[in-house]
């Protein structure tokens with residue numbers, strides 16, 4: 001160490017033999033393989049043993065949750081708005097809660113209520129403005145408190161929704177949430193624990209229609225002012241890590257979580273990333289949009305293949321996940337209701353001001369669900385600056401005691417070269433697999449082959465990424481010391497940059513930089529016994545880094561699995577580039593993770609692995625993997641492709657003008673791919689002739705307004721003629737908009753309208769798309785939000801209505817010029833005519849079909 005880096009003879013990789021290199025590679029492969037296996041088990045919750053239905057009453061039992069779930073998911077055929085199952089589920093939940101209330105001891109005070117909520121408001125969803133009008137959605141509310149509690153005491157809210165998304169049994173989303181809440185409320189009573197502050201369980205009946213149940217509760221319920229904190233439980237997959245995806249406002253909720261969760265699953269980066277994935281939760285209603293209550297958003301994030309599909313079934317739940325969630329929840333409920341910070345919203349803001357509570361976001365992460373690391377932002381300011389300080393002192397330390405300006409300057413220059421070299425290593429580790437992913441698609445017909453087989457992504461992209469990581473050291477024969485300190489400097493600077501940008505992710509590079517420093521120190525001690533060339537000196541470096549590498553594998557493995565699953569619903573971008581996007585992203589992210597997991601080893605391991613023969617071996621594995629992957633189909637029943645089929649009836653008064661089938665997909669493999677692989681359906685549609693994808697079949701987004709704003713994820717929808725009369729056997733009357741009266745005043749006119757939904761019985765939602773000189777309306781407290789543009793058309797205002805269909809909707813629209821107002825009414829009904837059911841059945845089982853009927857009519861006023 002005493003020799004100045006610049007004067008040390010560079011150690012070239014060639015100094016070690018290929019046989020030795022292979023031994024090192026094998027040993028590292030075994031080490032990484034064992035750690036990956038452990039990580040895989042943790043990510044999939046295999047380390048949590050679920051308790052059976054006969055577990056002691058003082059324990060939370062996944063088995064008992066599954067019993068409730070069987071009733072909610074199997075015995076009740078569907079819990080969608082507009083279907084009888086929704087009410088059946090409400091009655092089941094209410095019955096269970098009343099049963100609990102009846103047998104609770106005298107020390108408890110228990111109230112169970114069924115409430116109907118109605119309202120209207122505007123929000124941003126999938127980055128588009130939508131106005132919502134709703135009426136009579138049913139919430140079931142239970143309040144558990146001690147028998148001496150007061151009505152207005154600050155309370156904890158636990159929220160979960162029992163309605164299901166369109167076309168899905170909703171076992172995880174969110175049957176698992178409400179069934180867990182039933183078990184949790186039972187556990188509170190049976191364990192004899194009396195909550196020091198009230199716990200309110202909100203069994204929310206309308207989340208899938210854009211967060212209406214929670215909106216109705218927080219706006220209108222008599223207990224809404226008492227809520228001091230909330231826990232929202234959700235599912236965007238069927239289990240795995242039960243991740244705290246959002247927390248706040250303030251760091252209090254995440255601190256409570258860090259202190260009490262039995263299997264903590266949280267990190268402060270999740271919040272920075274939450275906006276990228278399509279979807280939203282009730283968290284924003286409670287903590288952001290409507291109220292400002294501190295809380296946690298806890299979501300099942302893996303098994304995203306099944307989210308909002310017909311495969312979200314009991315069989316596809318991950319065993320152990322519900323058990324971990326339940327044990328966490330019970331601890332959290334105890335901690336929140338015991339906390340002195342649990343205050344009513346009105347008192348909380350004044351206490352925060354008085355106490356000068358630091359409202360900045362803290363840094364936190366869980367270590368393989370075993371424990372949690374949590375530190376406030378002001379501590380992170382010191383901690384995360386530490387590596388940079390060490391790096392700045394390194395040139396002095398490396399030249400000690402012969403410090404001259406020249407030696408210092410040459411060392412600084414050397415370390416900067418090392419930093420540049422390591423930056424190249426990491427960049428190539430990302431760019432080369434991304435390029436390989438793009439190139440592969442030029443030679444195959446299918447994108448996303450790794451979708452149903454994630455191991456393919458590892459097989460294809462890890463070796464290519466390693467080539468990128470070790471290549472620069474072959475080309476640029478810099479010394480090991482310069483490379484090491486350069487890498488350390490790079491991680492230090494990234495940590496600092498994260499902190500200065502106000503983001504919460506710097507802990508990973510902080511952890512890496514401190515670990516490699518430790519590894520370096522230990523290996524330099526061990527070098528006194530082993531020669532520099534001995535692989536033992538490498539393991540002297542690697543072993544102290546194992547905790548860090550294990551974390552990188554956990555964090556990176558989770559990220560890749562999550563990303564691969566979500567690629568099935570990220571939407572499709574227009575051809576030709578859209579086809580490449582998911583593959584290139586997955587290639588790049590695998591490369592990024594390789595950069596985290598192997599990058600810290602690169603400065604030392606390069607002595608053995610930065611060899612042309614080794615890199616050639618990696619390239620050969622890649623070529624084989626690319627060839628195998630091209631033979632593998634991207635989808636399976638365990639990883640279905642999402643297909644949307646809309647059977648539209650265009651109506652005028654009570655007659656049918658036109659009927660068609662519209663198709664759309666939400667990932668990179670287009671409808672052409674779908675029909676090529678679903679020949680029976682294609683044949684049925686085109687009546688035995690060859691299917692054409694000509695322009696005349698292309699449909700635009702305005703015909704999908706019933707699903708607004710989801711169609712922003714579509715590109716290249718197709719439309720085929722369908723027969724018109726079959727629906728008449730089921731429905732006599734179609735939806736119709738009727739002008740009641742028109743009032744004129746100073747060039748403004750106000751048109752009062754009544755919307756009848758005809759004889760439709762299974763309505764999910766009704767969308768109004770209004771274009772023209774609209775200046776006001778009776779929705780959202782008489783406030784017009786900014787207009788939206790649907791597929792390049794004129795600016796339009798979109799309002800979605802939901803609630804029981806037998807009642808008509810009355811509303812008014814105001815126009816400030818004599819130009820006509822155009823209103824498209826699209827009513828989404830879940831009833832399917834027989835021919836549509838037949839068409840649906842012709843698609844293979846790897847295609848998850850969301851199928852519905854839309855009644856579309858247009859009015860000019």
Ligand SMILES: [Zn+2]
Nearest residue numbers: 173174234235
């Ligand atoms: Zn949900």
